[in-house]
Every structure is written in structure tokens, then in C-alpha cells.
Amino acid sequence: MNRILVVDDxxxxxxxxxxxxxxxxxxxxxxxxxxxxxxxxxxxxxxxAVLDIKLKNESGIDLLQRLVKERHDMPVILCxxxxxxxxxxxxxxxxxxxxxxxxxxxxxxxxxxxxxxxxQRVKAGL
Amino acid sequence: xDWECCWAKEAIAQGDCPYIAENEDDLLVSRQRRILERCxxxxxxxxxxxxxxxxxxxLAPVFSIVYGEYQRQKAQIQSLVSFLDSKTLEVRFLHELGxxxxxxxxxxxxxxxxxxxxxxGKGFGMNRAFLLMSDKERDHLQGYxxxxxxxxxxxxxxxxxxxxxxxxxxxxxxxxxxxKLSSERAKFHDILEQLSVPLSNTENILVKSLNSKxxxxxxxxFHHPDVDPQFARLLGVDNFLLMPLISRNRRVGIxxxxxxxxxxxxxxxxxxxxxxxxFPVAFAIERAxxxxxLQVELNRATDAGNKLKEQQELIVRMEKMALVGxxxxxxxxxxxxxxxxxxxxARSMLKxxxxxxxxxxxxxxxxGETRQLExxxxxxxxxxxxLFPARDFWDVNHLIESVITDTGDALKAxxxxxxxxxxPGLPMVYIDFKQVAYCLRTLIxxxxxxxxxxxxxxxxxxxxxxxxxxxxxxxxxxxxxxELDTLLTPFASTQDLGSGxxxxxxxxxxxxxxxxxxxxxxxxxxxxxxxxxxxHKEERS
Numbered sequence: 242m243n244r245i246l247v248v249d250d251x252x253x254x255x256x257x258x259x260x261x262x263x264x265x266x267x268x269x270x271x272x273x274x275x276x277x278x279x280x281x282x283x284x285x286x287x288x289x290a291v292l293d294i295k296l297k298n299e300s301g302i303d304l305l306q307r308l309v310k311e312r313h314d315m316p317v318i319l320c321x322x323x324x325x326x327x328x329x330x331x332x333x334x335x336x337x338x339x340x341x342x343x344x345x346x347x348x349x350x351x352x353x354x355x356x357x358x359x360x361q362r363v364k365a366g367l
Numbered sequence: 368x369d370w371e372c373c374w375a376k377e378a379i380a381q382g383d384c385p386y387i388a389e390n391e392d393d394l395l396v397s398r399q400r401r402i403l404e405r406c407x408x409x410x411x412x413x414x415x416x417x418x419x420x421x422x423x424x425x426l427a428p429v430f431s432i433v434y435g436e437y438q439r440q441k442a443q444i445q446s447l448v449s450f451l452d453s454k455t456l457e458v459r460f461l462h463e464l465g466x467x468x469x470x471x472x473x474x475x476x477x478x479x480x481x482x483x484x485x486x487x488g489k490g491f492g493m494n495r496a497f498l499l500m501s502d503k504e505r506d507h508l509q510g511y512x513x514x515x516x517x518x519x520x521x522x523x524x525x526x527x528x529x530x531x532x533x534x535x536x537x538x539x540x541x542x543x544x545x546x547k548l549s550s551e552r553a554k555f556h557d558i559l560e561q562l563s564v565p566l567s568n569t570e571n572i573l574v575k576s577l578n579s580k581x582x583x584x585x586x587x588x589f590h591h592p593d594v595d596p597q598f599a600r601l602l603g604v605d606n607f608l609l610m611p612l613i614s615r616n617r618r619v620g621i622x623x624x625x626x627x628x629x630x631x632x633x634x635x636x637x638x639x640x641x642x643x644x645x646f647p648v649a650f651a652i653e654r655a656x657x658x659x660x661l662q663v664e665l666n667r668a669t670d671a672g673n674k675l676k677e678q679q680e681l682i683v684r685m686e687k688m689a690l691v692g693x694x695x696x697x698x699x700x701x702x703x704x705x706x707x708x709x710x711x712x713a714r715s716m717l718k719x720x721x722x723x724x725x726x727x728x729x730x731x732x733x734x735g736e737t738r739q740l741e742x743x744x745x746x747x748x749x750x751x752x753x754l755f756p757a758r759d760f761w762d763v764n765h766l767i768e769s770v771i772t773d774t775g776d777a778l779k780a781x782x783x784x785x786x787x788x789x790x791p792g793l794p795m796v797y798i799d800f801k802q803v804a805y806c807l808r809t810l811i812x813x814x815x816x817x818x819x820x821x822x823x824x825x826x827x828x829x830x831x832x833x834x835x836x837x838x839x840x841x842x843x844x845x846x847x848x849x850e851l852d853t854l855l856t857p858f859a860s861t862q863d864l865g866s867g868x869x870x871x872x873x874x875x876x877x878x879x880x881x882x883x884x885x886x887x888x889x890x891x892x893x894x895x896x897x898x899x900x901x902x903h904k905e906e907r908s
Contacts, residue, residue: 253708260715295700322703324748340745341703343710343737 243288243356244268248278248304249320250296254341258291261345262352275299279307287315289356291348294321294332302332309334316355320348368418372411374402384409407437457640460484460536464644467537468651472658479544480536481648482514485624487539491641493608493624493633494522497555499562499573500620500652508573508621510562513555514543515627522628561601566618571595576609577618582645583609584638608633610641612649619649619656681878688875699747706744710737749805749872758880760795761803763828763835763900770807771826774815781822783815788827796835796900802876803900806884809869810839810896817843834899842893851888 245267247258255271262269270287272278274296290308294301305317316336319326324340326332336358337351373379378396381387386405387394394401406412416434420427467480478498485496495515499508516522534542543551552559564571569578572593576583585591585607588599599605607625611618624641626633713733720727771778771785778785814824825840846854854870870886877884883899 251704251708254704254711257708257711257715261711264715264718322700322707324745341707342741343707343714343734344741345711345714 242266242268244270244286245352246278246281246287246290247271248273248275248290248296248301249293250274251293254293257345261349265349265352267352275301275304278304282308282312287312288359289352290315290317291320291352292317292335294319294323294326302326305332305334316359318348318351318355368422370415372406372409372415374398374406374412374415407434407441457643461643461647463536465647467540468647471651472655474652474655474659475548476540476544477648477651477655478512479548480540481622481652482512483540483543484536484644484648485622485641486514487536491624491637491644493637494626494628495624497558497562497623498620499564499623501566501577501618506566508562508564508566508577510555510559511620512548512552513559514547514551517554519628558601562623572598573609573621573623577611577613577621580611580613582611582638582642584633584635585609603627604630606630606633608638608641610638610645612645612652614646614649614653617653619653622648684878688878695747699744702740703744706737706740710734710741713737746869746872758797758799760797761800763793763796763798763837764789764791766800766804767807767826767828767837770804770811773804774808774811777812777815781815781818783818783822783824785811785824785826788825790828790830793828793830793835794902796902797904798882798900799876799880802880803882803898806873806876806898807837807839809873810841813869814839814841814843817841831899833902835902837896837898837900839896839898840889840893841896844894845892846888846894848888851886851894855886 243266245262247255247262247269249255249258249271250273252273255273259269259271270281270284272281278290278292292301292305296304301319301321305319308315308317317334318337318339319332319335320339320341322341326338332338336355339348339351342348373384376383377398379401381389381392381395383395384401384405386409387401394405416431420431464480464484468477471477471480482496482498485491485493493515495513497513498511500511501507502509516525564573566574566577568574570593572583572585572591572595575593585594586605588594588602588605588607589596591599602623602625604625604627607623610622610624612620612622622641622645624633710733713730717727717730717734720730767787767789771787774785777783811824811826814822818824822843825838825842827838829836829838855874874884874886877898882901883897885897887895887897889895
């Protein structure tokens, strides 16, 4: 079972992601801040992280840069209410970008795509 | 002694003096006047005087001396009167000329007056005159205008005509300007073209005269050491006058005047007369030239002022739009998260609710409403994005084709046809591809919505001046220009016309790139959208 870390400062969104992604067969761990995310990351390995960009006074982009540096084997999908970050070069470090929506189909498809790509990479020994 | 002349008689009868006419009866009885006005010039009196001189009278030689001196002084006075008369005429003419020149700031009019004055019989009576103007940019003296006949036949015809109409200088100049200016220019085009001298050529006689600020009377031009033989041949005369036109130490130009038809020798007196004329002419020409330049600068300043005003209006509009954009963007982001939670949980509930659950309809309704609200949010956030265009050169036909392909599903769903009339070989356009593509998609989608079922949308491209123009004709939406203008304004109340937000956003996006965008309600129904895309970088405003 793939293990996913969801980082979002909105408790209801974390709950929604947990429910929906669990229904899809993923094990979901949530965090409401950057520090909590780092703490959770130390508890074990994750196959993928879903990050919000605006985390109260913190930046999901900063966390993304740290994850790329420290956990380069773990893909990251940015999920934000802001579509404009798609054109931000710093956001291009992520493996995927989804604009937040009540319809989680796009997010689920993106998670599946990124995980499949990761599996291919692992299979290829990269 | 018997005298032959009547001077000795106190009174005479009509017919006694051959020099007294019938209407000069007063001279018959006034001996003093008769002697002074008639006898002194009478051949009979001269004979009487000769006889008196021979008479050995002691006063005879004295009288001869006095008489000789009287005649000399009389001739001198007559000469002075004649000179004064000619000067009076000249001063009158210069006054008339000055009045005419002062009343005009039109260069063509001033030149017409000047050249007419030189060649008119009432003026300086020269046969022909050429005007060369200083071209400061090229540092050249260049033939500009000429006046005069080219042969005797033409001269006779012109002079007869002038004599017949008996016009004053102003009328003559006006007539010249209206009827002959262009033809004179054409007539002397060949000579004027060749009358071109670099101002740096200080050995040239024209430049010499101009630099010395003094007129030159050239005699025997074909053998004159300072006259270029080619120049003499071009004029075809051996006697001409060079009159520099100087205004406040500025070298305005030079006039060449000659008598190519009558061959009357030009005198020093002619030269001095023309010298008096040259100063007001030079001043008037310079003033008219400056006025011309002032007009050009004024027009330029007016254009710049208008452009600045447009820019200011655009900036104010953009600032307002940017403020609206920032506010709406902020609100939209605040709404998106709760909306996502509502929609997300509603979908989750719907997924788990059995088909028989009576609450399914309510949940479906929540899902539908949140979806619609998310669509509105997307539009608002796209509007915010429009404030930051990124531009490059793109093929507009390719752009339109890709947009039509993108909207293919919607066209198919509503059974609509999109006809694209592309002009081949168009230059690349300097635009933000994403924004123009979004704008076109919005317009086409709007057309599809208006057509509902089975409509046709026409799109065309063309090259107009330096811009590539896209025209989209929506034949399906029937609204007035006022309603259309409302649609172009963000957040205006357009409930009966649809949200209308897309059109306002298109206009904002185009405005930000300085791309003219217009939507016109057609008289026969429908709307014509016109987008004028620049082909050069500098066209961005």
C-alpha cells in the first residue's frame, strides 16, 4: 500500500483528502504545518507527498525545496488554490501541480500517474 | 534792336509764341512766367541772346554766364525731381511689399509675393528670378522656385496679360500662387534641379555672395573668373544679379535675377533697389519657415498630448482593473478552500449514498452548485493572471487553428460550424500567446453558447497596414451596442445577458498588451469582434 503525506493548514481539507485517498487504497498521513510534516517524515518512509503552497505563514514551496534536497526519491504534488504558481519556476521542482477542487478526480489521477512513473523508475533501477 | 522772341513784350496775343498752347492764356499776359517757363527754352530767345552777346554790351557776357548757370541748375533740379519721383515709387512699392509680406506666414505665399515683386513691371521689372534656399540639414543651397518666361512669345503673352488686368502686387502674387506656382515649378524643374551647391564650396559665386552677405552684379558671366561656365550656360545670360537673403545673420537663401528676354543691362541702381527689398523678403521667408516648423512641432506636441492622455486613461483604467483583480483574487482564494471542502464532502457522500436515498437529489444539487461556483472562481483567477502578460512572436493563423481545435468538442456538442478564412503569408505577431488564445476561446465559446444549436461562427485574418487583424463574427447574439458595452465592463449587472465576465476579461487582457480590441453590434444583428495584433515589438503601448 502506497503511503502518502498530505500537508495542508485546513483541517477539513486534510480530512477530505484522508477519506478520499483512503478510499482509493492509499495510506494517508496528514500534517497541518511544515514542522509537523518534517516530524511525520521522520517517522517513516512515504511514497508521495501532497503539499499545499499557502500554509498560513509558511510556504509550501520552501518545504518542496527541502524535500527535493533531502528526499529526492519521494515525488511531490503541489495542490493549491492558486493556479498562477504553475508559471512559477520554483514550483517546477514538483512532480505535479493540481488546482484545488471539490472534485478530487484530477488529484487522484495525478497521484496515480506520479506513482506509476516512480514505480517505473524503481523498476528501471534509476 | 528788333528781338525775334516775345520776351520784350509785356503782353502778347495767342499765336505770337509757338510754345504757348491755346489753354495757356495766363502766360500771354504774365511776362515773368512766360520768360521763365517758355522763353528760356525758346529757339528764338536763344537767337536773341546770341545777338545780344555779339552786341558788345558790357552786360552781355555776364548775362550769358547767368543764363548758362540757370539752365544747368534747372536741369539738375529736373534730374533730382525725376530721381525723387522714382524713389517715391520705390518706397511706395516697398511699403506695399512690406505690408503684403507682413500679413502672411505662409511660405508659398511669401515666395509668390517676393518673386512676383522682382519680375513685375510695377516692381523691379526683372525678366526672370530664381530662388535658392539654404537646406541646413544637407548643408546645401538648393533651387526652390523660379518665375519668368522662357521665351519671347511667352513673355509678350504674360506682360500683355498683366498690363490688361492692371493688378496690384498682392493680387498679382495671389494670382501667381493660385494659377502659376505649380506650373512655374514644373517649367523650371530642370534648372532648379541643377541649381544645387554645397554651402561648403566657398569658391562658388553663389556661396561667396551669401557668405559676404552682399549682392553681386555679374557682368560678362561667360568669361567671369568667379563664375562656373556650366552655371553661366545653365542660366544662358551673361549679366545677372545675385541677391543674398540674410535674416538675423542667418543665411536664408539667394535670389538670382536676370533680363533673359529683354537683355536690358542690370545697373548698380537696380542692385541697390533690390538690396532694400532683400531684407524684408529674407525676414518674411525665415518667419514663414519658422511658422511651418512651429506648426509641425505644434502638431507633434498635440499628437503627443493626445497619446499621453490616452495612456493616462489607460493607466487609470488598468489601475482600477488591477485593484479589482487583486480584490477578486483575494476573495476567490478565500472562497476556494471552503468550497472545495463542501464540494469534496458532497461528492464523497454522494458516492456512498444508496440510489434509493431521498437525500441524493439534495447532495447532487450541492455538487452541481459548487462545480458552478468553482467555474466562476476559475474565471476570476484567470482575470488576475491576465495582469501579467508574457509576449513573443507567434503565427496567428496557427494560433486560431489550435483554438478552433481546442473548442472542437463544444462545437460538435452544439452542432456548430466554425469557418476560418485565413490569409496566407501573414507576418508573425508580437503577443502573449496564452492570453490571446484564451481570449479567442472565450469569444468562440460565447458564440457557441449564443448559437445553442446549429450556428455558424466566421473567423478571418487579414493584414492591415502594419497589423494583423482577427475578425470574429457572432451572428447569433442580438444585443444593442449599449448592452454590449456593459458586457465589456467587469461585474456590471448583466443577468439577462449571461455573466459577461469573459468579454470584460478579454478586453482587459488585450488592453494590457496594448492590443486594440473592439466589439461592435452589427446593424443586421450579431456582433463583430475585432482584434488588431502588432507585428513589431515597438507597437506595444
